[in-house]
Amino acid sequence: MDTMSSPAVTGAHAPPSAVRRNGEAIGFAIMVAALIVAPFFTYPLFLMQAMCFALFACAFNLLIGYGGLLSFGHALYFGWASYIAAHAAKVWGLTPELAILTGTAAAAILGLLAGSLAIRRQGIYFAMITLALSQMMYFVALRMKFTGGEDGIQAVPRGHLFGLIDLRNDTAMYVVVLVIFLGCFLLIYRIIHSPFGEVLKAIRENEPRAISLGYKTERYKLIAFVLSATLAGVAGSTKAITLQIASLTDVNWPMSGEVVLMTLVGGLGTIFGPVVGAFVILAMQFKLSVVGEWVLVIQGVIFVACVLLFRRGIVGEVAALFKR
Amino acid sequence: MVTIFGIPSAALFGQLLIGLINGSFYALLSLGLAVIFGMLNIINFAHGAQYMLGAVAAFLLLQWTGIGYWPALIVAPLIVGAFGIVIERAFLQWLYKLDHLYGLLLTFGLALIVEGIARNFLGSAGLPYALPDSLRGGQNLGFMFLPNYRAWVIGVSLVICFGTWFAIERTRLGAYLRAATENPTLVRAFGINVPLMITLTYGFGVALAAFAGVMAAPIYNVSPQMGSELIIVVFAVVVIGGMGSILGAILTGFGLGVIEGLTKVFFPEASNTVIFVIMAIVLLVRPAGLFGRRA
Numbered sequence: 001m002d003t004m005s006s007p008a009v010t011g012a013h014a015p016p017s018a019v020r021r022n023g024e025a026i027g028f029a030i031m032v033a034a035l036i037v038a039p040f041f042t043y044p045l046f047l048m049q050a051m052c053f054a055l056f057a058c059a060f061n062l063l064i065g066y067g068g069l070l071s072f073g074h075a076l077y078f079g080w081a082s083y084i085a086a087h088a089a090k091v092w093g094l095t096p097e098l099a100i101l102t103g104t105a106a107a108a109i110l111g112l113l114a115g116s117l118a119i120r121r122q123g124i125y126f127a128m129i130t131l132a133l134s135q136m137m138y139f140v141a142l143r144m145k146f147t148g149g150e151d152g153i154q155a156v157p158r159g160h161l162f163g164l165i166d167l168r169n170d171t172a173m174y175v176v177v178l179v180i181f182l183g184c185f186l187l188i189y190r191i192i193h194s195p196f197g198e199v200l201k202a203i204r205e206n207e208p209r210a211i212s213l214g215y216k217t218e219r220y221k222l223i224a225f226v227l228s229a230t231l232a233g234v235a236g237s238t239k240a241i242t243l244q245i246a247s248l249t250d251v252n253w254p255m256s257g258e259v260v261l262m263t264l265v266g267g268l269g270t271i272f273g274p275v276v277g278a279f280v281i282l283a284m285q286f287k288l289s290v291v292g293e294w295v296l297v298i299q300g301v302i303f304v305a306c307v308l309l310f311r312r313g314i315v316g317e318v319a320a321l322f323k324r
Numbered sequence: 325m326v327t328i329f330g331i332p333s334a335a336l337f338g339q340l341l342i343g344l345i346n347g348s349f350y351a352l353l354s355l356g357l358a359v360i361f362g363m364l365n366i367i368n369f370a371h372g373a374q375y376m377l378g379a380v381a382a383f384l385l386l387q388w389t390g391i392g393y394w395p396a397l398i399v400a401p402l403i404v405g406a407f408g409i410v411i412e413r414a415f416l417q418w419l420y421k422l423d424h425l426y427g428l429l430l431t432f433g434l435a436l437i438v439e440g441i442a443r444n445f446l447g448s449a450g451l452p453y454a455l456p457d458s459l460r461g462g463q464n465l466g467f468m469f470l471p472n473y474r475a476w477v478i479g480v481s482l483v484i485c486f487g488t489w490f491a492i493e494r495t496r497l498g499a500y501l502r503a504a505t506e507n508p509t510l511v512r513a514f515g516i517n518v519p520l521m522i523t524l525t526y527g528f529g530v531a532l533a534a535f536a537g538v539m540a541a542p543i544y545n546v547s548p549q550m551g552s553e554l555i556i557v558v559f560a561v562v563v564i565g566g567m568g569s570i571l572g573a574i575l576t577g578f579g580l581g582v583i584e585g586l587t588k589v590f591f592p593e594a595s596n597t598v599i600f601v602i603m604a605i606v607l608l609v610r611p612a613g614l615f616g617r618r619a
Contacts, residue, residue, distance in 0.1 A: 070425045117604055120611040124367045124424045125563055129607065132560040136600035143593060253556060257432060264429065296440030303433025307426050308418060 023322070024189075027272050035178055044170050045243070050282045051181040052239040057262040057274030058188050059231030065269030066192055067224040068204030069119075072127045073134025074259050076114065077229040078236035079251025080137060081107040085237035086153040086246035087146055096159045096167055096176075100237040107233020108226060110137070115225030119218055122207075134256055141251050152247030156240055173242060180238055184231055189271060191227065200224055261299060264306045267313025276314050331589055337468035339585040345474055345543065347581020348481035349375075351574045352536040353558045355485055358567040359492070360529040362505045363522050366416060366427030372555025373438040374530045377404045378537025379546045380442060383453050393456035393542070400538045401531035408530025412523050435552065442548035450545025477539050484535070485574045492570055501525065560603045565615050572615025 038047050056078050063069045085103030088094045094102065118129045141147045148154070158167035167173045191197050203210045203217045210217050240246040249255060258281065266277025281299075288295050310317055353371055360368045368374075381400035385391040391399060411434060419427050455473050462471035492498035504511040504518050512518045537551075544550060565576030580599050587598040594601070606614060 064425075070428070072428075117607045120607050121563070124361075124428060127425065127428055128367065128559040128563050129603070131556055132563065132600050132603055135556045135560075136597045139596040143596075253552070257436070260429065260432075293440055293443045296443065297437050298440075300433040300436030300438075300440060303436065304415065304430055307430040307433065308415060311422075311426070 023319075024271060031272065031275065032182065035181075039171075039174055044174050046282070046286060048174060048177045048242045049239065050279050051177050052235050052242065053259075053262065053282055054275040054278035055181050055184050055238070056232050056235035057259050057266070057278045058185060059228045059235060060259045061263045061268065061270075061274040062188055062191065062231065063224055063228040064263065065273075066197060066204065067200045067221060067228075069221060069225065070127045070260075071118070071130040071225075071228070071256075072260065073114070073130035073132070073253075073256050074228075074232050075251050075253065075255035076130075076134035076137050077107040077111055077232040078239075078255065078259070079141065079246075079248075080110055081233035081236035082240040082246040082250045083141065083147050083153065086156040086240040089159060089241060090153060090156050091146070094159075095163050096161055096241050099159070099241060100180075100234065103237030103240065104230055104233040107236065108230040111226045111229020111233075112222075115222050115229065119221045119225065131253065131256065134251075135253060138248070138251050138253070141248065147246075147248075150248065152245060152249075153240075154245050156244040156246065158241055158244060167241075177238060177242055180234065184234055185275075188231065192271070196220070196223070258299075261303060261306075263313075265302060265313055267316035267319075268311075270313065270315040270319065273313050273315035280314070334468055336586075336589055339589045340582060341468070341470070341474055341585070342588070343582040343585020344478050344578065345581070346584060347578035348478055349536050349540060349554065349577075350558055350561045350581050351485050351577025352481055353533060353554065354561045354565065354567075354573045354577050355488055355570065356529040356532040357558065357562055358570060358573045359488070359532075360526055361567050363501065363525040364412075364416060364427070365420065365424060366431065367424065368526075368529065369428055369431035369555065370411070370434040370438065371431075371529075371533050371558070372551030372553075373435040374404055374408065374533040374551070375537040375540070375554065376442065376546075376548060376551035377407070377438060378534025379453070379541040379550065380446065380537075380548075381534065382538040382541050383451055383546045386453070393538075397535070397538050401534040404534035404537075405527045405531030409523055409527040411530075412526040416526065417519070417523075435555075439548050439552060446546075446548055448548060450547040450550075453541040453546050455542045473542060477543070480539065481536075484532070485577075488532070489570045489574065557599055560599050564599075564603050564606045564613060566613030568613075569615040572613075576614060 035047070035051070056074070060071065060074050063071055081103035083103075084106040085099045088102040089096060089099035092099075114130065114133045117133065118126050121129060142149060146153075158173060160166050161172070161176060165172050167176065199210065199215055199220055202213075203215070203220055207217055236250060239250070262277035262281045263274045264277070265280055266275065267273030284298070285295060288298065291298075306313065312320060353375060357368060357371055360366065360371075378400050381403050382393070382396040385396045385399060386393075415430055415434070416427065419430060459473040459476055462469055463475070464470075490498075492501060500511065500516055501521065504516070504521055508518050540550070561576055561580055562573070564580065565572045567573065580602065583602065584595060584598055588595040591598075
């Protein structure tokens with residue numbers, strides 16, 4: 001069958017042991033410390049953007065790394081959540097937390113619709129279906145009035161959190177994004193290590209066997225898909241409020257490719273991989289913004305190099321070093 | 325003026341013609357994808373980029389060496405096909421034992437590289453490619469005007485599509501190909517060079533995409549992003565038709581082109597999305613695709 005049985009993905013997740021759990025706790029502590037200290041050394045806006053993309057990549061990784069399902073259309077949930085949240089904040093005048101929730105709910109609904117279609121086919125078809133559905137919704141976004149077409153929704157107000165805390169202050173905004181990111185990260189960690197997550201991994205390894213053991217695999221796959229889309233929606237909504245813009249870039253296919261690239265570079269099926277990958281790729285785009293169109297070529301080269309030379313990604317390779 | 329369902333018949337037939345043209349490209353590209361997938365078990369995401377390369381090659385041949393449309397129709401696919409063979413030997417051959425998705429990711433990376441380089445040298449704007457003189461003008465069929473070039477594209481696409489179908493389904497070489505798709509180890513044991521066959525199949529599929537690109541050059545402008553826009557629609561076509569059947573890929577390609585053309589007449593807002601909507605409906609009704617075998 002078309003489940004992901006390659007060593008790159010399966011090897012990255014052996015059964016949890018005390019050693020592994022300690023390693024993950026240390027990794028989490030380092031990540032939190034780094035994110036608290038980092039704003040003193042680099043642009044807070046860049047870090048906030050990177051955290052949104054890191055969350056996006058973690059959400060994507062939940063689906064491919066643990067469910068073995070390659071979605072090539074995750075821009076759909078990220079971009080549409082971003083549009084809805086921006087619209088809710090700007091036109092409906094909702095407070096930022098409600099705007100983010102509205103965007104997230106929209107992503108969840110879209111995830112349910114797209115997911116129930118996509119899980120009807122396996123493997124490579126799954127990827128093509130998700131890509132096609134996301135392209136369809138790109139055209140819808142291009143046509144609809146409220147999205148602002150080529151201009152997007154600009155000057156989205158950050159507003160006051162719970163009507164109290166003014167988020168125009170970058171420090172307050174940073175704390176909010178950090179809390180959202182860490183909260184969702186821990187949620188994803190919890191999902192992966194729950195009984196549900198274990199069944200998901202079983203489906204990834206051998207779907208027919210999971211079926212014969214009595215699991216309704218379609219239902220598990222759909223739940224995983226909706227969870228992933230919803231979390232991508234959190235990332236997209238938070239990005240729209242933080243950067244105060246929602247545009248066609250967020251909903252177009254290169255964005256779907258970018259999240260795949262981030263996860264691949266960091267390490268498919270590793271917990272910290274997507275975070276590392278998102279920061280690496282965004283830092284690269286930031287540094288390379290002078291070279292213009294060559295960014296596309298460089299991204300392509302990284303894709304090819306990752307697939308041919310290190311399929312485990314940065315975190316996967318580091319983990320393998322420690323295991324020896 | 326003659327009208328059908330309240331639409332001027334000239335407009336209706338005009339859009340039908342455009343639909344058939346688009347359908348020709350859908351058919352040629354999904355055919356190539358299906359042939360490559362059959363042998364290599366890889367979804368060639370770079371197919372759109374290779375189609376674009378065909379158009380660009382024709383454009384550059386004309387600009388640099390003065391080689392015109394007719395020779396380019398042969399030369400450009402050969403060049404791009406050779407490029408495909410290099411790709412297969414350098415990259416793809418290492419992926420056959422891995423999960424399908426790595427092939428998709430690698431060819432996606434290749435597509436980005438090719439499109440990025442093309443954008444750097446050609447810019448994002450479209451470049452015009454003149455119609456060959458011998459195919460200028462058109463025929464007045466009484467109910468509509470048929471430009472010669474469009475008739476030529478549809479005719480040649482049909483010939484190429486059914487030629488490919490014949491070669492795979494009705495010749496000895498095609499029998500080897502189909503056998504190697506089913507059981508490569510056994511076919512190798514009979515002394516047939518399967519790796520060579522795989523390489524040439526990829527080269528052929530890529531050349532087919534480039535051929536479509538050359539034919540598209542005078543109709544659409546030559547632009548770096550012409551392939552990435554098309555390939556996603558072709559993916560939807562492939563999902564609808566299923567890749568198990570060559571004839572299915574051809575029929576689905578032409579059929580969807582026509583439906584898209586008709587949508588432009590009756591409901592223009594939906595013309596970009598109609599193929600995706602059909603894909604969604606097909607997934608609900610026949611999850612394996614119209615011509616697919618249940619995977």
